[in-house]
Amino acid sequence: MEYQVLNTSTCLLVLLCFTPTALGVCPSTCTCSGNDRNVDCSGRNLTILPHGLQDNITYLNLSFNQFVDLDHQLTRFTNLRTLDISNNWLKNVPAHLPKSLWELYAINNNIKVLQKLDTAYQWNLRVLDVSRNMVERAVLINNTLSSLKFLNLSSNKLWTVPTNMPYNIETVDLSSNFLSQILPGTLLRLHRLTSLYLHNNKFTYIPDKAFDQLFQLQLITLYNNPWACSDVQNIPYLLKWVRGTAADVVGAPCAAHDVLWAEATPAPAAPAATDPGPVIKGMKAADKAASPAATEPSKLTKMHKQFKAKEVSTLATFSQTVLLASTDRALLLYPEAPSGAVGSQEAAATHTIHFQAPGGANASLARPTAPATTPMTLSITSGMPTNYSRLPRSTTATLRKEESTTSVANTRVPSGASTREVCLVYAVMLNAVAMRIG
Secondary structure, eight states: OHHHHHHHHHHHHHHHHHOHHHHTOOOTTSEEETTTTEEEOTTSOOSSOOTTOOTTOSEEEOOSSOOSOOTTSSTTOTTOOEEEOOSSOOSSOOSSOOTTOSEEEOOSSOOOEEOHHHHTTOTTOOEEEOOSSOOOEEOOOTTOSTTOOEEEOOSSOOSBOOSSOOTTOOEEEOOSSOOOBOOTTSSTTOTTOOEEEOOSSOOSOOOTTTTTTOTTOOEEEOOSOOOOTTOTTTHHHHHHHHHHOOSEEESOTTTTOHHHHHHHSOOOOOOOOOOSSOOOOOOOSSSSOOSSOOSOTTOOEEEEEEEEOSSOOTTOEEEEEEEEEOOSSOOOOOTTSOOOOOOTTOOOOOOOOOOOOOSSTGGGSOOOSSOOOOEEEEEEEEOOOGGGTTSOSEEEEEEEEEOOOOOSSSOOOOOHHHHHHHHHHHHHHHHHHHHHHO
């Protein structure tokens, strides 16, 4: 029995010594973390994969080494999420990469072509960065890279914007290439694209309708392109699109050509005709109520304003009622009203109102030599309390002005009847005095 236990222990020790991968031993040339599943082998001058890498690693950094070929060497890492093979001597993206990848960084290599099989089965890939290479052609397939959000092909040798880019992509960096054309339909499917970098290229114009389907675009860079501003047939589309887009445009083309921009600006709409009747211009103190402080729910708020008449006749008296249409939202509460709860229809607003009197009977009155300054009182009742729910939703303003009677010398001029009455009184008084004396 003891012999069997000893034999079993010996076998276990041998197994532990010769199977470091199963125990998660970190390769001696790398640094590891996260139970040896995050492996960093960057800057080691490696030409082959280090021994001892676990099959279940999730992060592998092989950057700044001297790899020339990694084809078929990374397939076994079926749990790998992030692979960094930047700054090596690779001539192509490694073949048969694990399908579990989320992020692939192949920056600064010697890759000349992005083949269709390099990305055909990468359904989970979200970030693909092949910038600073020698890519002249990028071949993508429809309905592949369905999870891709970020594509970086900057600082390459592309002449045409890649076609068949994935539908769900959000950021595309094509800056610092030799791009001069966009084939029809290239960007039509990219309805979720938010950032597009096209600076430092060879564009002279953008074809018609090329950007029309970029509904979610928030940022586009266009600077350092040889835009053909004198090409009046092709350049206007881009200028009109820049004028109308809601995205931030960095480096708008033909900035010094004011004539082109003026032609690209849409004509302003003609102003609406005004009514010939009384003109009432209202200006609210604020656009909407900011707090629930207001008058008591069962009160109507009254505001009184004093006006001075500019040209009125001393004999004229006129009364006019003006109906102001109700608003479809509550007006601002009057600032000086006491605080309290108020409903949506119990608010009042401060208005500045100007009246333009229509031509009528009062207009024919003679103008006085010195214009009178008779105050007018404008009483406005606005809003609707809860206990007046059946009142019409409108605001009525009643304006009445009455002129006081004045004289030139501030004395009363007696009429003929008054003179006779005074004379009769004097005669009675003189008769009474004569009788008393006699």
